[in-house]
């Protein structure tokens with residue numbers, strides 16, 4: 001692989017030599033005019049980790065209230081008591097929203113001025129009782145810190161009580177950008193990066209897996225994006241507790257901070273730089289709600305290996321005028337993944353594999369796909385109709401097991417139009433389940 005940009009060529013050479021990338025390399029990736037070579041480099045890294053697979057989850061997002069004691073300048077979601085758009089969901093409304101056969105519930109919302117901690121616990125209990133198969137990914141570090149102050153208890157105790165009520169994982173929101181300059185300008189009342197990282201470290205030590213985010217496309221610099229990723233990488237070196245990194249494209253809404261969202265070029269560079277800098281993160285997510293469907297699908301060729309999920313009713317980005325649909329059907333997600341030349345895998349919140357989706361239709365396309373070099377462009381032919389998923393949940397595989405070790409047969413068989421039952425048989429009998437973290 002060659003680049004016409006000497007700075008990016010230096011990065012390519014370091015990746016080839018298996019050298020860890022540094023701050024200067026991060027800047028080179030953001031500043032390069034060679035988007036294609038950057039994408040190829042990130043894509044090759046993605047393929048080494050997860051082959052042709054892209055994960056998604058059947059999920060629901062619950063935002064229990066938009067009432068919030070803080071007033072972050074970039075936030076169009078929050079409301080104050082008496083505002084026309086203020087709302088509080090009842091427990092019954094929450095229960096009804098999780099009744100479908102989903103596998104993940106993502107909960108994040110405002111810091112309510114009057115709700116006691118018990119109310120947030122009750123939200124978890126209601127969901128757990130209504131849908132025991134759905135894993136609960138709940139409450140950002142900002143909310144955890146708020147609960148600790150509300151109850152005057154430690155973060156450890158907050159997490160203990162949340163876990164008792166049903167929490168299984170934490171989302172990565174509230175990180176924004178790890179920069180005091182930006183915090184001072186846009187969310188000075190909110191916890192800073194030291195507290196955010198501390199809370200995630202405590203969660204990891206307690207065995208709770210978490211995600212991490214970056215809010216980009218407003219007033220931050222490339223340098224600040226790189227510093228943010230390097231701080232996350234340092235914590236991950238110590239704990240290995242992060243599962244996924246999710247770059248969140250800022251939605252300007254009514255904030256007047258910037259005129260328009262980041263361009264698709266900026267989105268793809270951020271995804272690619274994240275894949276290459278965050279070498280200890282198993283997954284990079286293309287969050288379609290904020291990227292838009294088209295850019296999210298393209299990001300699956302620029303280093304992302306996860307598309308998030310069906311979501312249901314998302315209120316935060318859409319309060320900021322995100323142009324994407326409110327929710328996504330499974331068929332639509334499958335189409336986006338397949339259009340990007342990828343094999344869809346349904347996962348749960350913790351990245352355990354529930355089902356693989358063999359490719360439909362075109363034998364030519366997928367036969368080429370299996371044999372090609374990872375540096376080549378993906379040939380996009382064939383159609384993207386429906387295909388019957390193969391349930392592999394019983395084998396207890398994680399997504400990273402699909403490309404290495406005992407489950408390698410899934411890749412070969414799924415990519416060569418194997419009959420569905422053959423795929424299932426291939427991973428069934430004598431293969432012990434790998435638990436590596438990828």
Ligand code: SF4
Pocket residue numbers: 068069070071072075077078109110111142187190
């Ligand atoms: S970003 Fe979160 S903490 Fe800040 S105002 Fe909005 S809801 Fe409240």
